[in-house]
Amino acid sequence: MSGFSVYLGEEADWSYIQSMIHLGYDTLFTSLQIPEESDEVKLQYFKELLHQLQEAPVTLIIDANPSLLNHTFYQLLSFYSNGNVVIRIDHSTSIDVINQLTQAGLSCCLNASTLTETLLTQLKQQVDHFHKIVYCHNYYPRPNTGLSQSFVQAQNTLIRHYNPEAMIYGFISGTKKRGPLYKGLPTLENMRHAHPIYSAQMLIDTGVNHVIVGDIQLQRKYAQQLIQAVVERHFTLRCKVASTDLQVQTLLQMTHQVRIDSPEKVFRSHNARQSINQSIPPAHTTTRTRGMITVDNERNGRYQGELQLIKQPLPAHPNVNCIGEIIEEDIALLDCLSGNDTFSFELNT
Template identity: 30%
Template sequence: MKTGISIYFSSGMEKNETLIKKAVKNGVTYAFTSLHIPEETGVDYGRSIRQLLDCCREEKLNLIADVGPETYEKLGVASMEELKSLGITHVRLDYGFSPREVVEISKHFYVVFNASTIMEEELLEWKQCGADFTKFAACHNFYPKQFTALSLRQVREINNRLKYLGFTTMAFVPGNLTLRGPLFEGLPTVEDHRSRMDEVAYNMLELSMEGGCDVVLVGDVDIREKDWEAVKCISQGYVELRTDLLPGYEFVRDQIHHDRPDSSEYLFRSQESRLYQQVIEAEERENGMPIRKAGSISISNKKYLRYMGELEIARVDLPMDERLNVIGQIKEKDMKYLTYVQKGFGVKLILD
């Protein structure tokens, strides 16, 4: 999945440069910044944005700039086209642009609009002016004030409609290390995420898999180091799951297993595991356990014929099968990820 950060000029160029380099190191490919947030006072916009753009360009980040008609004066440019020469790839437009102007801008940039407030009439006007919706992206707001953000259901419903029309969709999760003022209560798109700031990667995965977001960005300034490590994993298409494994099956650990694209609601099936070149003998079960608990890790033995070696993880309780050896269990604290590890997404089984 694609991940992003938010950059604020008031943080200072040194802080922003450090943040950008750390983000890119951890798989981030997008950055959002605003050129007209009222709290950005005492900032030399022209110099700061040019330094910021140079840094983003060097790191090959896609930069989403929140712009308005007054942006030209702040940056000392004569037209929207000149912004492209500065390295901005996506423009999130404020009010003040006609439908024809928006479509013309989309010939030079990806145009980002407010997913939560866009009206059908505006989409129709863009289409009538010749818009190519693959050059547009729908980005939800973040909400500084408590209980004003959206529900996950609202985001999913909005995104389903917009993705059907061909738009890329984006949203925000709150950070947990350096929060953004003036309220310092997190900057989520989904209100439930405000109370789950310590679960950055999980919130991102939820927005992607259940909310239908193509790009998920951190709205606040920074996140904790452990969360950067988790963001790196999901940016590369997998999550790490802490696991207890039986002796003799360590070979399934510390490698990435990807779920099949035709994902099952009952279990995760590793695409790679059937390539194991070894015979898996059936194991006798002394206690005759009637079920495989949700989170149990199994591997098909030779009684499963051509499926021998296939690793699977139960998403729900399932009946026992003599053709399967139960070899381990996902730790309870990581069970929540199983719902979203699907359709080609991966897992890496690690020791706690």
């Protein structure tokens, strides 16, 4: 469900690779086609990468030119026996190349951004193992060249018309950018500078089911948030707290589940009220702005302890305490939550 990228122009950061795999990232993308990188250096570091991954059964996606697909290349890949190898062919795609890959026991990945109905029809008719083909959208280093959400969604719909169970990958920007432009490597242009989880959710909403960090690295705090959100549907929301009430503190330390019937302007916690065993006096009954965390006080009777996340501004109410607020950077995650998702708070000091 989630992946990261390693580029071969310099020695890999093995501590980063190991930490991402340990967190649960199960896909690693690399490329043998970066023009700025020396072919000799790339090959050497590629061999080292395969060696280091022997004990890490991740899916390895290799962006390669068909001219590399020879006996020597296949023999090199044979040393990586613990994981699944996927060869991504962008240019010079042909039926022969795809069949050659699948007959060699490898998966073939095509550029999801450039496929046409004509090509998909041809592939379905002529490829021996059509349903084993996977798809990966491009990333776009240059600003203003990335794709729109509507285009990506249309491409994904087209692919799934021919292969309903298709695995489709897309990219989001990381925090340590790759050169030469250092402007991020997203699939969606309007997600170039967005929060990683928000970017991932926007991709998922188009029909992408595997999200890869395109850049060199993603900071650990975001890597943890992202894997939880994408794989577990759990969201860690960093917040500032305005209340010292012990009952409120208990609520802020809980894991909450979003009620499936949450209304338009707030998310309601499914399980907060059951945890209250003492009265919550009125305090901080101020205007409720987007990103605020609220709890119903004793004036609201049996609704006392109701915890809500505010999606849209609401006026102050004497029965509702404003106990904290999600930090500005994480407010975008409110647009990612859905019914039955879980969330917890992390105090931002």
